[in-house]
Amino acid sequence: MTTIFRLDASIRHEGSVTRAVATSLESALLAESPGANVARRDLAQAPLPSATWADALAGSHIPEAERTTAQHRALALASELGDELSDADAFIFAIPMYNFGVPPHVKAWIDVVIADPRFSPRSTKPIAGRPAYLVLARGGAYGPGTAREGWDHATGWLKLIFERSWGLDLEVIEVELTAANANPALAEFRDLAAQNLESAHAAATDYGRALSGRLGRAAA
Numbered sequence: 001m002t003t004i005f006r007l008d009a010s011i012r013h014e015g016s017v018t019r020a021v022a023t024s025l026e027s028a029l030l031a032e033s034p035g036a037n038v039a040r041r042d043l044a045q046a047p048l049p050s051a052t053w054a055d056a057l058a059g060s061h062i063p064e065a066e067r068t069t070a071q072h073r074a075l076a077l078a079s080e081l082g083d084e085l086s087d088a089d090a091f092i093f094a095i096p097m098y099n100f101g102v103p104p105h106v107k108a109w110i111d112v113v114i115a116d117p118r119f120s121p122r123s124t125k126p127i128a129g130r131p132a133y134l135v136l137a138r139g140g141a142y143g144p145g146t147a148r149e150g151w152d153h154a155t156g157w158l159k160l161i162f163e164r165s166w167g168l169d170l171e172v173i174e175v176e177l178t179a180a181n182a183n184p185a186l187a188e189f190r191d192l193a194a195q196n197l198e199s200a201h202a203a204a205t206d207y208g209r210a211l212s213g214r215l216g217r218a219a220a
């Protein structure tokens with residue numbers, strides 16, 4: 001059976017743009033591939049315990065028999081996260097920008113995944129070439145010529161991990177100006193924000209349909 005791994009990270013449930021756009025992609029896929037299984041991990045709802053990464057790292061450098069209980073647990077969790085990725089045929093990552101970077105629970109998740117030897121930068125890239133979709137949302141705008149050009153420290157790093165380190169075949173759906181309705185300072189950009197959101201949902205729907213075709217061809 002085809003499995004899609006979906007990661008959510010927004011601390012909002014109501015009104016979350018990343019969740020809504022990721023759902024457009026997922027719904028379009030499931031409309032055409034109703035048998036696909038979606039494995040979910042919601043890092044905002046269930047963040048990893050904060051000591052996991054350090055325990056996994058320390059445990060990985062000593063013989064199994066000498067590991068503490070916390071180190072065993074942390075390495076088991078790293079392995080579980082690695083299995084979730086290895087078992088999936090495609091990926092949807094829905095990640096907002098917080099404080100000009102990635103949410104701390106996403107950074108923690110990536111660090112722990114990399115503690116699994118299968119996902120270290122020196123690994124043989126077990127999920128390389130598989131399709132992945134990164135849905136990003138930012139309250140402001142960061143493109144060339146904007147006042148905050150160069151302030152986005154989330155997108156480049158996430159692409160580095162997903163595309164270059166893990167070798168995924170990555171498409172990125174970006175939604176900017178999501179704070180335009182709530183922030184009076186961005187009021188003049190509300191129409192642009194609405195267009196931006198509509199385009200993101202349309203792109204997500206197209207990607208969902210295309211993914212169904214691609215997975216169907218791969219299974220045939």
Ligand SMILES: Cc1cc2nc3c(=O)[nH]c(=O)nc-3n(C[C@H](O)[C@H](O)[C@H](O)COP(=O)(O)O)c2cc1C
Nearest residue numbers: 010016017018096097098099100137138139140178
């Ligand atoms: C704690 C927090 C920090 C944020 N920091 C930034 C930021 O640095 N730059 C930005 O453009 N938007 C920032 N935002 C706005 C979010 O990126 C925006 O609301 C986005 O749509 C959140 O994703 P979501 O709609 O899926 O919840 C922040 C939002 C929160 C709650």
